Amino acid sequence: MILVTGGAGFIGANFILDWLAEEGEPVLNLDKLTYAGNRENLAGVADDPRYRFVHGDIGDAELVAGLLARHRPRAVINFAAESHVDRSIHGPAAFIETNVAGTSRLLEVVRDYWGGLPLTPGPSPVGRGEFRFLHISTDEVYGSLAPAEPPFTENHPYQPNSPYSASKAASDHLVRAWHHTYGLPVLTTNCSNNYGPYQFPEKLIPLVIHNALAGQPLPIYGDGLQVRDWLYVGDHCRAIRRVLQAGRVGEVYNVGGHNELTNLQVVEAICALLDELRPRADGRSYSAQMTHVPDRPGHDRRYAIDAGKIERELGWKPAESFATGIRKTVQWYLDHQGWVDNVTSGAYREWVDRNYQERA
Template sequence: MTTSQRLLVTGGAGFIGANFVRYWLERHPGGRVVVLDALTYAGNRASLAAVEARPEFRFVHGDIRDEALVERLLREEGIDTLVHFAAESHVDRSIAGPDAFIDTNVVGTHSLLKAARTVWLGGATVPGHRFHHVSTDEVYGSLGPQDPAFSETTPYAPNSPYSASKAASDHLVRAYHHTYGLNTTISNCSNNYGPLQFPEKLIPLCILNLLGGQPLPVYGDGRNVRDWLHVEDHCRGIELILQGGRVGETYNVGGGAERTNLQVVESLCAIMDELRPASAPHNRLIEFVEDRLGHDRRYAIDERKLHGELGYVPANRFEAGLRETVSWYLDNAAWWQPILSGEYLERARPDGR
């Protein structure tokens, strides 16, 4: 594929989607990027402020379940590549209210697939099209301390409504390739971190709580393990898949940085002790709370397939990336303060070109 690809990016005002849009436009100035986002609570138009004025960028406020809208955008923009980030993604929210996860992650993905099939495989076919679906390592279930990392052939064993909904959407994408011949790829990533992340997730939540002198809630004993992936490395992994990934294949994208939740929180405290020293060490704010229902113990990614086929290597060391992330939040209160106040949800959401 060439740098003149014309992309429709769903969920492009969310954390990973917005980082991907900015990353792609910086490296592929000759193409076109159209963002489709419903601007639900985790979608923030301000995350795209750096690219709003670019002539090759367009924002559309809409729902991925609106099949007619998606078909229209694919046709009028001449889209040949759809990168699907849009999803409900917070496990705690899926436990409290799973319906939205089925609606967006399963029904929404199916609507996109139907629209892509109609436009790309209909009367005027688009031979070089690509439907790339962004998924999660959580579909594989939970690992024991000595278990080998998840590979692309690990059986699915989702344990939360969130991961079950993502597993279902993965299967739909795969089915549309094998049944209808839609050109698809799937990537399953580990825990992302970096700038522009909505502050309900562990790292930004802790950073902002540290700034406010608020408790740092840690589930259970804090020894649940995650593989941490800097969002820029994730964007590069997706770029490699779009440019050279084999149609119909799945690729795992990881950061090679397994850490317990407690280690992550303690690292954040140490960074804040240095950057914003207080009267006492920040780790005094750590507070162990009742564990999450069905809390998976460990995730780890085996990324040898992506490395071997496409040369992927994560460039961001966790310690340096975490420090840069803390610095970004310290320097960008204008981005996160409206989120904490709810002001960003009250702003007008007009379409724009």
């Protein structure tokens, strides 16, 4: 079996659903269930005998050690993280606690577990040589690119510019250090901006869909010309499975979608799809709701991923273009309004008011 941390969040939940559908191997999901963790994301497998959920924190060493001892996973895949830049600006301490301190505690417990495994599987379901710790990270650790600069490779220097990206950079360095110092068999992936089903509507794409349907302004930071590489979450899940299967121990793999777009282009694409799939009653385009607001502090101008390494070594390429992926995404949110209603609670509305009304 495998242990997934943070599996009730957006990418983690998509990964578990993809894993059970494609691999069939049992999954133990450890999640703290913060605001963005939602067990409803995994309602479709809640009764599956191959799936088990445990409510807990990666920083709880006693809990994690007990889970490892009882379930003997062959791999730990670490999605657990605070992950929203705007929230990190308002409250960086939670990001340092989870992403830095939590990751360090998790690594120590996993190191103890790995060190106690037999050298070869034998009668044990997993041996030390087969075990892997796969750490999921972000392209934001690399900083910001100028318009003409080549995309980030795995050798690009770390230059994080927000409390979020700094905390993820620290976690990446810890993972690297535990490999080089202790020999822990680690793998790291750094992905570009994910989008798709079950994404909490604080991020750009689900926020725009939600606000558009609610008749609310579609907030665009600054001039809206910040560039991101967009990766459909299903493609990301395939990449993670492939890295776990065949990635070289100690290596980093960048995962990107080959879809560099400005935030303005993304919002315009969503508006055009909603105009087609769910037209406004007054016949106007949803683009009429677009509203520019003051930019956030330290906003990185451009991210872009060079995914050549994972393509060359592991044969992975994204299957979705942005056009196909964003259509699937918009349709999913239209078809799952109940899910959106459940996650956009009073706490969510308070956060939106805090982050966006101050910019009005």
